Amino acid sequence: MSKTSYKYIRPEDIRRLSHYEFGVKALVEGYLSGRHRSKERGASIEFSEYRQYTPGDDPALVDWRVFARTDRHYLKTFEQETNMECHIFLDSSASMGFQDEGPITKLEYASFFAACLSWLVVSKNDRVSLQIFDDKIRHFFSPGSTRRHLHQLLTALENNEPGNETSLAESLKRAHPLIKRKGTLVILSDFFDEPEEIFKALNPYLHRGFRVHLLHLFDPAEMKLPDRGLTRFVDLETGDQLTIHPESLREAWKNEMRQHLQSLRRLAASRQVDYTTTLTTESWFKLFDRLA
Amino acid sequence: MQFFLAQSSWLWLLVLAVIPILVHLFARSNPPQYHFSNTAFLHRILKKTARVRKPQDWLLLLLRTLAILALLAAFLQPLLIKGNHLAGSQRTTIFLIDRSASMSAKSGGSDRFSLACQKASELLKSGRIDQSNIVWLDAFPDSIFPQPGPNLDYLRDRLARENVRQESGALSSALGMATTQLELVKGKRELVIISDFQHSAWQDFKLETPPGIEITKVAIGGEETSENLAITSLFTQPAEPVVGQKLLIVSRIKNFSDTPRRTTLYLESGGNRQSREVNIPAWGETEVNFQTHFTRPGLTSMTAGIAEDTFSGDDTRHLVLNIRDVLRLVSVAPADDPAAKTLTRLAASLSWLEHRITQTPPPPHAVDFLFFHHWKGQDFTIYHEHQIPVFAHPALGLTHEQVATFFGLSPQSTKPIAFDTKPQDTGWKASISAKANLDSPVLALFKSGEFGNPAEGVFKNRFQLSSSWDESIERLIDYQDGIPALLRKQERVLWNLSLAPEFSTWPGQSTFLPFMAELLLDTRTRDHQRAIETLPGSRLSWTPTDGVSPESLSLHHAQAHGSILKTETKMTTTGIQLLSEEDAEPGIYHWKVSEGIVHQQASNFPSEESDLRTIDPDLIAGGEVVDSSRLLRRAALGDGIPFWHWLITAALLFLLIEALVSLWKPKPSPSA
Numbered sequence: 001m002s003k004t005s006y007k008y009i010r011p012e013d014i015r016r017l018s019h020y021e022f023g024v025k026a027l028v029e030g031y032l033s034g035r036h037r038s039k040e041r042g043a044s045i046e047f048s049e050y051r052q053y054t055p056g057d058d059p060a061l062v063d064w065r066v067f068a069r070t071d072r073h074y075l076k077t078f079e080q081e082t083n084m085e086c087h088i089f090l091d092s093s094a095s096m097g098f099q100d101e102g103p104i105t106k107l108e109y110a111s112f113f114a115a116c117l118s119w120l121v122v123s124k125n126d127r128v129s130l131q132i133f134d135d136k137i138r139h140f141f142s143p144g145s146t147r148r149h150l151h152q153l154l155t156a157l158e159n160n161e162p163g164n165e166t167s168l169a170e171s172l173k174r175a176h177p178l179i180k181r182k183g184t185l186v187i188l189s190d191f192f193d194e195p196e197e198i199f200k201a202l203n204p205y206l207h208r209g210f211r212v213h214l215l216h217l218f219d220p221a222e223m224k225l226p227d228r229g230l231t232r233f234v235d236l237e238t239g240d241q242l243t244i245h246p247e248s249l250r251e252a253w254k255n256e257m258r259q260h261l262q263s264l265r266r267l268a269a270s271r272q273v274d275y276t277t278t279l280t281t282e283s284w285f286k287l288f289d290r291l292a
Numbered sequence: 293m294q295f296f297l298a299q300s301s302w303l304w305l306l307v308l309a310v311i312p313i314l315v316h317l318f319a320r321s322n323p324p325q326y327h328f329s330n331t332a333f334l335h336r337i338l339k340k341t342a343r344v345r346k347p348q349d350w351l352l353l354l355l356r357t358l359a360i361l362a363l364l365a366a367f368l369q370p371l372l373i374k375g376n377h378l379a380g381s382q383r384t385t386i387f388l389i390d391r392s393a394s395m396s397a398k399s400g401g402s403d404r405f406s407l408a409c410q411k412a413s414e415l416l417k418s419g420r421i422d423q424s425n426i427v428w429l430d431a432f433p434d435s436i437f438p439q440p441g442p443n444l445d446y447l448r449d450r451l452a453r454e455n456v457r458q459e460s461g462a463l464s465s466a467l468g469m470a471t472t473q474l475e476l477v478k479g480k481r482e483l484v485i486i487s488d489f490q491h492s493a494w495q496d497f498k499l500e501t502p503p504g505i506e507i508t509k510v511a512i513g514g515e516e517t518s519e520n521l522a523i524t525s526l527f528t529q530p531a532e533p534v535v536g537q538k539l540l541i542v543s544r545i546k547n548f549s550d551t552p553r554r555t556t557l558y559l560e561s562g563g564n565r566q567s568r569e570v571n572i573p574a575w576g577e578t579e580v581n582f583q584t585h586f587t588r589p590g591l592t593s594m595t596a597g598i599a600e601d602t603f604s605g606d607d608t609r610h611l612v613l614n615i616r617d618v619l620r621l622v623s624v625a626p627a628d629d630p631a632a633k634t635l636t637r638l639a640a641s642l643s644w645l646e647h648r649i650t651q652t653p654p655p656p657h658a659v660d661f662l663f664f665h666h667w668k669g670q671d672f673t674i675y676h677e678h679q680i681p682v683f684a685h686p687a688l689g690l691t692h693e694q695v696a697t698f699f700g701l702s703p704q705s706t707k708p709i710a711f712d713t714k715p716q717d718t719g720w721k722a723s724i725s726a727k728a729n730l731d732s733p734v735l736a737l738f739k740s741g742e743f744g745n746p747a748e749g750v751f752k753n754r755f756q757l758s759s760s761w762d763e764s765i766e767r768l769i770d771y772q773d774g775i776p777a778l779l780r781k782q783e784r785v786l787w788n789l790s791l792a793p794e795f796s797t798w799p800g801q802s803t804f805l806p807f808m809a810e811l812l813l814d815t816r817t818r819d820h821q822r823a824i825e826t827l828p829g830s831r832l833s834w835t836p837t838d839g840v841s842p843e844s845l846s847l848h849h850a851q852a853h854g855s856i857l858k859t860e861t862k863m864t865t866t867g868i869q870l871l872s873e874e875d876a877e878p879g880i881y882h883w884k885v886s887e888g889i890v891h892q893q894a895s896n897f898p899s900e901e902s903d904l905r906t907i908d909p910d911l912i913a914g915g916e917v918v919d920s921s922r923l924l925r926r927a928a929l930g931d932g933i934p935f936w937h938w939l940i941t942a943a944l945l946f947l948l949i950e951a952l953v954s955l956w957k958p959k960p961s962p963s964a
Contacts, residue, residue, distance in 0.1 A: 228326060232326065236329055238331070252337040
């Protein structure tokens with residue numbers, strides 16, 4: 001790698017990241033044995049559970065001792081430690097370029113976090129992939145764990161600009177065939193999309209056993225509307241214009257946002273998906289706590 | 293019940309009430325832009341709250357507009373007037389409105405009179421007056437109603453239609469008319485005088501009214517400049533010259549300002565136009581003379597003018613002059629009186645003199661000189677009023693007192709004046725009095741002595757008049773022993789020189805004719821007030837001379853494009869008199885038969901109205917000075933209820949409701 005400094009990863013971040021561990025609890029599917037637990041049968045001797053035999057299972061895995069006691073066929077499964085795959089979905093729609101009360105745009109915030117996460121994953125010899133999307137997938141970087149791969153990701157993040165409208169659901173649908181192995185899905189977005197649609201698109205991933213983290217990013221002004229007089233609001237994505245007095249709609253806006261978040265949270269909980277909100281004024285390192 | 297605004301001049305403030313509406317309209321049209329991450333939620337919220345939010349917006353706009361309106365209205369100090377009646381008393385107000393010529397002076401955009409009418413109209417509208425009347429202060433004051441009446445709308449209508457008159461103001465007469473009308477009514481009585489309080493008219497006037505009449509003085513104008521240049525008089529010397537007589541046309545221009553002025557005076561007379569540059573000192577007067585003579589008898593008109601200034605009414609002056617072919621000397625004496633016959637012979641020698649002997653005094657209009665032989669103290673007041681020269685030759689038994697009365701002096705002895713006679717061959721001689729003013733025109737010819745003694749000859753009788761006379765009496769001829777022979781005071785001449793041939797050799801002397809001619813013309817010269825002039829404000833009248841049919845006469849205004857004035861006929865002792873239906877305004881008027889002018893009359897701007905300076909009404913004794921706005925306020929306050937504080941309360945209430953409404957956030961409709 002010829003480049004030694006990147007916009008979205010700084011030396012102090014690297015120092016701090018050295019104290020973090022990613023994917024301790026995550027169950028991964030990979031080729032590197034010993035580090036992460038895997039539900040694939042392998043060389044591991046770590047007992048997992050008993051499972052009733054179903055046609056097609058390997059008869060060699062049947063625990064005959066249990067058969068002797070219970071007269072039923074059970075398989076004894078072991079957890080296999082393997083290397084982890086982390087798939088980062090970075091929303092780069094125009095709305096992510098919004099910045100008012102926060103120090104940086106949401107996209108910059110997300111890029112900082114994505115860069116750090118990528119470094120962390122690669123530093124642990126795990127594999128990381130990156131999907132930059134708006135209404136479609138703009139860039140897809142297949143999973144990799146090399147320094148060169150990390151350099152490509154960081155460079156892509158640096159060159160990334162806010163684009164068109166958001167369609168997370170569509171992007172998830174399109175990315176599904178591209179991701180071969182299950183792993184951890186980290187989605188960084190402002191989620192200005194219908195919650196039901198998002199989770200509908202996530203279902204295939206969940207079905208395949210992906211662990212999903214939804215990181216919902218906000219500028220503080222989006223939580224309560226900016227303190228302004230009569231203003232013409234121009235939509236960053238659609239260019240749509242609307243003249244309102246924010247003060248008169250603040251409560252309704254808060255209420256609407258609350259409902260939107262509740263809806264996302266409820267759906268996430270029902271599917272055992274991790275859902276976290278963060279403000280661009282907060283440190284992105286707190287998000288690693290959620291991922292740990 | 294009606295509203296009244298004490299500060300109506302601030303009515304324009306109400307325009308500010310459109311500010312919230314304009315803000316509402318224009319602020320929404322171009323508000324600042326703000327790029328936001330997502331407006332879809334905002335659209336959704338708006339959709340949910342639209343049902344409540346739009347009415348809320350309009351309600352807020354209404355409340356803000358009402359609050360501002362209430363605040364602005366409070367500044368106007370509105371008053372609520374409950375009805376027109378005060379408990380137990382009726383209010384009668386008479387407005388004495390000055391419409392004399394000085395009220396045509398411009399004050400701001402309009403003239404003083406318009407302002408006066410406007411103020412009176414506002415007061416009439418104030419609603420506190422039960423009955424009223426308007427007395428016009430002009431040359432011939434009159435009132436709109438014969439007595440105060442309740443039809444205030446009619447009075448206001450008349451105020452809107454009236455115009456200022458180019459007349460002087462008869463103050464006492466107008467005040468008398470107003471107070472007489474007020475004395476006839478009961479209840480609260482008020483006299484409101486609205487005038488410019490012109491200094492020349494009001495400085496010595498005292499407002500004296502019967503008790504119980506409240507006088508209020510409302511001054512109009514006075515703030516504007518009172519600078520004015522005016523032709524104050526135009527006359528000729530003599531007033532009625534005879535054909536060929538040298539005539540002096542005198543015009544006086546007065547400068548009513550602090551700075552010297554220069555102007556051009558022009559004189560139009562009989563188709564000729566003469567002009568002269570004139571300098572008039574500050575607050576001074578300049579006299580401009582033109583000399584001319586006329587070759588044909590009859591009436592002729594002339595106009596003097598200067599460049600128009602802001603007060604234009606007095607920039608021209610007119611004169612109608614009667615050029616006489618002969619002057620009429622009438623002797624009141626027995627038909628065969630020898631002295632009278634001497635005058636007949638005198639008239640025969642002078643082409644411009646006509647003599648007639650009559651035993652009864654003639655009417656003033658039929659005589660130019662009256663020679664009263666054998667005067668026994670008869671009253672000459674009627675001739676004095678018409679400024680006709682009267683020569684009075686005393687009769688036996690006339691007292692000193694009667695002579696003193698003749699000259700208007702204080703009564704002296706009631707004893708008869710002694711009458712002296714001389715024997716046949718002797719007599720008294722007379723000559724120019726040692727006390728005579730030799731520069732007097734009548735003596736100018738004789739003062740060098742070249743033309744001899746004007747009273748040459750011997751006089752065999754005379755009256756023993758007192759030798760000492762008041763300074764005002766002009767001594768022309770004295771007997772050698774100091775006894776006065778000819779005394780004159782203005783147009784009154786006391787004659788103590790016998791004209792009868794048997795008692796005097798004077799009529800036969802060569803100096804008799806020129807002296808008598810000079811005496812007659814000079815005595816008449818003093819008269820310059822007898823021009824044919826009608827006072828502005830009075831009606832033009834003329835009694836047609838014989839041979840002119842009244843039906844064929846029409847009256848024309850010479851300046852106003854010859855417009856015809858309506859006339860009416862009136863029977864008088866002297867015949868049918870024609871009267872104009874309208875009052876005379878300054879200008880020249882022609883009485884015409886067909887296209888021929890048979891008579892002319894002139895009417896002039898009253899010169900006393902040219903001085904536009906005003907006096908502080910406080911300096912005029914009597915009454916209270918109130919400016920019109922204060923009067924209106926007092927009128928309303930007296931009978932009305934101020935409610936500006938209620939408006940302030942209402943404004944605060946509106947603002948409170950506005951705050952509550954704006955704080956109230958509608959809950960989005962769950963169905964939306």
